[in-house]
Amino acid sequence: MSVRTSSCLHLLVAAASFAAATDYGYWNVTYTGGASATGYRYHDITAFYSGYSPDRRATCRWLYSPEFRNETLTCNDPSFSYELVDSQRRLTYVMTDITLQQTVEIVVVGKLQNVTLGGTAPITLKYNLGANGRGFGGETVVQAQKCCKGRMNG
Numbered sequence: 349m350s351v352r353t354s355s356c357l358h359l360l361v362a363a364a365s366f367a368a369a370t371d372y373g374y375w376n377v378t379y380t381g382g383a384s385a386t387g388y389r390y391h392d393i394t395a396f397y398s399g400y401s402p403d404r405r406a407t408c409r410w411l412y413s414p415e416f417r418n419e420t421l422t423c424n425d426p427s428f429s430y431e432l433v434d435s436q437r438r439l440t441y442v443m444t445d446i447t448l449q450q451t452v453e454i455v456v457v458g459k460l461q462n463v464t465l466g467g468t469a470p471i472t473l474k475y476n477l478g479a480n481g482r483g484f485g486g487e488t489v490v491q492a493q494k495c496c497k498g499r500m501n502g
């Protein structure tokens with residue numbers, strides 16, 4: 349009996365390490381922002397998923413209206429969300445971590461399925477881009493892993 353239990357455990361461990369070896373791909377991320385003289389502020393994020401899913405380009409725009417003093421976040425993919433945490437502000441740049449989450453269609457163990465993936469990577473956003481000097485932006489690559497938390501925004 350105990351022998352059977354232990355060989356079962358062994359199989360579970362083997363299955364778990366096989367799952368951990370799956371390559372879930374990555375996102376190429378561009379994050380930019382700016383402000384108008386009239387006080388509007390916007391942030392744009394574009395994330396290209398590299399995996400098996402065809403054309404999973406996620407884009408979101410965050411917009412602050414000085415007129416109504418409210419914010420709107422609009423994304424093209426309802427399964428996509430993102431979060432910037434632990435920002436460290438310097439004079440000409442911000443260093444921060446960006447976390448993404450998206451449900452993509454990929455092949456796992458030979459079967460096409462919808463899988464929610466997530467990942468975190470550092471990103472540096474440089475200031476003073478754009479004609480009026482109010483812009484900022486940066487790029488990074490986020491490795492995807494099977495995931496995660498609940499939705500982060502929206």
Ligand SMILES: *[C@@H]1O[C@H](CO)[C@@H](O)[C@H](O)[C@H]1NC(C)=O
Pocket residue numbers: 376396397398
């Ligand atoms: C991400 O960027 C790298 C480096 O510029 C490039 O080689 C790669 O093709 C890009 N991948 C996607 C999915 O855009």
Ligand SMILES: *[C@@H]1O[C@H](CO)[C@@H](O)[C@H](O)[C@H]1NC(C)=O
Pocket residue numbers: 416418419420
């Ligand atoms: C912002 O406020 C305006 C005016 O009250 C309203 O029309 C608009 O829907 C609001 N936007 C959001 C995102 O709440």
Ligand SMILES: *[C@@H]1O[C@H](CO)[C@@H](O)[C@H](O)[C@H]1NC(C)=O
Pocket residue numbers: 453460461462
């Ligand atoms: C994945 O989800 C999309 C959107 O809900 C759906 O159209 C598609 O059929 C799903 N794919 C699989 C393999 O379940």
